[in-house]
Amino acid sequence: MKSKTPSESLTILTDLVLPSETNPLDSLFGGELLSRMDRACSIAARRHSKSIVVTASVNHVAFNKAVPVGSVLTVEAKVSRAFYSSMEIFVDVWMECLETGKPEKVNEGMYTFVAVDENGKPTQVPPILPETPLEKERFDAALRRKQLSLVLSGRMAPGEATELKKLFE
Numbered sequence: 452m453k454s455k456t457p458s459e460s461l462t463i464l465t466d467l468v469l470p471s472e473t474n475p476l477d478s479l480f481g482g483e484l485l486s487r488m489d490r491a492c493s494i495a496a497r498r499h500s501k502s503i504v505v506t507a508s509v510n511h512v513a514f515n516k517a518v519p520v521g522s523v524l525t526v527e528a529k530v531s532r533a534f535y536s537s538m539e540i541f542v543d544v545w546m547e548c549l550e551t552g553k554p555e556k557v558n559e560g561m562y563t564f565v566a567v568d569e570n571g572k573p574t575q576v577p578p579i580l581p582e583t584p585l586e587k588e589r590f591d592a593a594l595r596r597k598q599l600s601l602v603l604s605g606r607m608a609p610g611e612a613t614e615l616k617k618l619f620e
């Protein structure tokens with residue numbers, strides 16, 4: 452299968468934070484943010500694989516900064532690495548400053564999606580060829596994150612997680 456670059460799957464969703472999407476402190480409800488991230492990741496995974504895709508796991512999400520009601524929020528997702536049927540999608544979240552329009556990074560996350568056929572059976576996806584230094588950094592660390600996710604979900608024995616073990620050597 453021919454390799455594809457992360458930018459070929461780039462997905463950008465921009466939307467307002469409405470009052471119905473906030474918590475009692477008038478900032479964006481965590482579940483709403485996860486949903487926006489999941490949608491952007493799903494589109495990125497679909498663009499990369501040209502297949503039906505399903506969320507296999509949410510590997511990490513950092514809620515670094517509260518997002519007030521009325522904010523303009525941009526969710527930017529790209530495939531960071533592809534394995535056989537699974538893909539890691541890295542998602543960055545930016546809040547637009549009202550006065551300057553400048554984006555401020557408020558959140559990031561990593562999701563795993565799997566490409567499946569019409570019967571839900573995992574199918575092969577194209578490999579990823581990272582281009583920029585950040586894409587290369589995310590590509591290199593993705594196998595470690597995949598092994599951690601597999602260990603935490605009981606799909607891999609800790610002793611088989613070679614990339615994780617290297618961290619402690």
Ligand SMILES: CC(C)(COP(=O)(O)OP(=O)(O)OC[C@H]1O[C@@H](n2cnc3c(N)ncnc32)[C@H](O)[C@@H]1OP(=O)(O)O)[C@@H](O)C(=O)NCCC(=O)NCCS
Nearest residue numbers: 504505506507508534535536537563565573597600601604
């Ligand atoms: C995700 C799913 C397709 C995996 O199917 P499966 O029959 O267990 O298939 P496999 O064990 O071969 O796993 C398929 C791939 O997913 C990866 N995977 C599965 N669970 C994972 C997890 N928790 N973390 C990271 N990768 C995972 C496997 O490592 C494998 O990757 P690879 O093919 O790139 O090596 C299946 O569990 C499923 O359909 N889950 C429900 C998905 C869903 O409903 N999501 C929410 C709505 S979209």
